[in-house]
Amino acid sequence: MNEHRTEHRKIEQNYPRRQTVTLAGAASTAAMLATMLLIGCTPLPPSKPASEFTPQEARGAAVFQSHCARCHYPTTTHGLHGPGLQALTKVKAMPSGAPPTDARITQTILYGHGMMQPVAVSDSELNDLLAYLHTL
Ligand code: HEC
Numbered sequence: 001m002n003e004h005r006t007e008h009r010k011i012e013q014n015y016p017r018r019q020t021v022t023l024a025g026a027a028s029t030a031a032m033l034a035t036m037l038l039i040g041c042t043p044l045p046p047s048k049p050a051s052e053f054t055p056q057e058a059r060g061a062a063v064f065q066s067h068c069a070r071c072h073y074p075t076t077t078h079g080l081h082g083p084g085l086q087a088l089t090k091v092k093a094m095p096s097g098a099p100p101t102d103a104r105i106t107q108t109i110l111y112g113h114g115m116m117q118p119v120a121v122s123d124s125e126l127n128d129l130l131a132y133l134h135t136l
Contacts (some may be wrong), residue, residue, distance in 0.1 A: 044087040047075060048135035060132025063125045071116075074136050082116055089134045102130050 030049075053061065064074060071081035078084045083095045091100060096113065098104045106126060112118040121129060 044077070045090050047086060053135065054131070056128050056131045057135050058132075060128035060130070063121060063129045064132055067119050067121060067125075067129075085133065086136050088136050090136075105130065105133060 048057070050058075050061065068074075068085075073080050073084040073086070075086055076084040077086050088094065088105070089100045094100050094104070094108075107113075108116065109119050109121065109126065109129070
């Protein structure tokens, strides 16, 4: 457990700091995502593009926007108020060291975790949100 935590911190420190990258015509979402990958997320598996979302994943993205986005970035591991959630379900451990299973994530959302307060979502919102989190 402790080893996991230390390892995770080391990985975070190894991500290069945000830089301003000027790309001609970088306004497109695709270019922005590519830039973010180049900046710091290269070792992580890629997120599913929003254009390929199932209806459930799209609903989950909306739940994320209204309930989670003010504290978590979905497309990077850089922290906002809480840790960035890119590749959340694809890595071995969440920042706490716990495995990123649906059960643990559900527990985090409904009951809070450490500095994170519980977030009130309905069962269907929760299911949609979990589907979306798997795309990150
Ligand atoms: C008001 C800010 C805030 C909101 C809103 C919020 N979180 Fe968090 N979240 C945090 C903070 C802060 C942490 C770090 C908690 C800690 O380790 O003490 C965290 C941690 C987490 C973790 C990592 C848990 C772990 O075991 O390492 C996950 C996953 C997570 N949040 C998911 C979500 C999801 C999904 C939502 C939306 C339903 C959400 N959060 C809404 C602040 C927030």
